[in-house]
Amino acid sequence: MTTPRRALITGLHGFTGRYVAAELVSAGYEIHGIGTAVPGTTDTNYREVDLLDARQVIDAVTDIRPNVIVHLAAIAFVAHGDAEAFYRVNVVGTRNLLDALARLPERPDSVLLASSANIYGNATEGVLSETAPPDPANDYAVSKLAMEYMARLWNARLPITIVRPFNYTGVGQSESFLLPKIVAHFKRGESVIELGNLDVSRDFGDVRAVAEAYRRLVEARAAGVTVNVCSGTVHSLREVVAMAEQITGRSIEIKVNPAFVRANEVRTLQGNPDLLRSIIGDWGNPPLRDTLAWMLKEE
Template identity: 65%
Template sequence: MCAALMTGSRSDMSTNKRALVTGLTGFTGRYVADELAVAGFEVYGIGERLSALPRYTQVDLSDREALHAVVANVNPHVVLHLAGIAFVAADSAEAFYRVNTVGTRNLLEALANEAPNVECVLLASSANVYGNATEGMLDESALPNPANDYAVSKLAMEYMARLWFDRLPIVIARPFNYTGVGQSDVFLLPKIVGHFRQGAKQIELGNLDVFRDFSDVRAVVNAYRRLVQICPAGETINVCSGQSHSLREVLEMVGKIAGYDIEVKVNPAFVRANEVRSLLGSAERLRSIIGAWDSPPLNETLAWMYHLPSQ
């Protein structure tokens, strides 16, 4: 990890504080839980899956009564809302709005009514709200232009959350793409790394000339933890590396790590008409709030993923 990630106290306000993490059993949730625990938080979680994790409750975001009961029982000091449908190519558009937008509203309602000690609520939105940006570095002043239902559901969540700003200390994070050990191979980078780890000779992909700003999941959750400790309520903040890479470049990086080149077959079925061609973000606002922060170079993250087994 970059030394800059560890800048700042991990326990200046977190000892004996309760953190509620939605989507705790998901890819990001597991890293968030570890980050918060090291910082001294007592971590509670909710999610739609069964789990034997301590202080975890299975609850659906559409179940308002159950949400109110869980929130009242935990009485959290900070909340990190990660739960949602994150795979852009998911089939059901209705599910995006039901979970990402309405589910978030249900959570905020429960927090406003049942969490009198809450000091910060971080909502994970998405840089996909910026849409098909083709050039330039996007800061938070860029006008949203969502290009798919996933992005629209996240932007709708942001607007809906503003209705609660007078009742809850809400921070909206807009993470750009990020990856790491344990991410599902329905996402492109784990798919690419997985093929190389298996020694595959060929891989089927879509458009190779899409550019993304990729961060390391460990850096992202570090930023989340520091944001909830500082709590710049009412702010919308990019979480991004400030560097973009095409999938062609990713293939070259992993090829060097694995020691061979893979044949790429472009499958038209994987080429989406509403593909966001380029996303590159500015993390200046984030750094102005939390201080020194950075994400490891992408080739280091890919090497971590290649050399370690999936979690």
């Protein structure tokens, strides 16, 4: 009997991790995870590991001996209050993981690191390809760009693929993110919602399509590349609310709360997915209206 290939997912029980795990299970992988404590979990292949503890990371990775790695664990909420935590987790934690992987007696087939399209910042207009100059506008984005540069030091020893996902959403994402917040207000039947800048436009993806792209990049063994994961279309928050109103048949009053308007807000973030498609072949993202309909009907 053939031993199943092992996939290590950091942040396995997070929003994205659950969808990536399902994708890799469908491809025949045995899933292992490391990360923070998950109360009540019965997953025997999940280990509580502090990525800032190098010894813990080395021990876990040595024991698991993964064939592929998808590194999702990070502080991903841009408005998170502890700026230092971005650098500790997103840079130092990632370095500890790469160091542990480089010590393995057998080189992994693929190491996928999740960066962020936020590294492009405010300065570049139009559709962003991977060659657009970075111009991070907040600590989260700076920490992700620093992680990318740090990871280059390991390219000779590990087959690293860096992904820059643009905004994406789906069932199970925290209400601290904008689209789940909007969906939750409609599902609760609330009459008023407070938002920030309504004309911020984003390239909104569907988490199911993002997970598929990650799985296909892992299988393509696209070492040494940095690739956007995006839909290639943008919608403003005003348009998102209008879609939700059309889907539900209900209207909602929007109040702009100045406290939600960030001075360093990235106004328009639209990606070019051509490089992604050149690597993994035909791939598409569901229309945002379909994603919202899925989220609105899910109990």
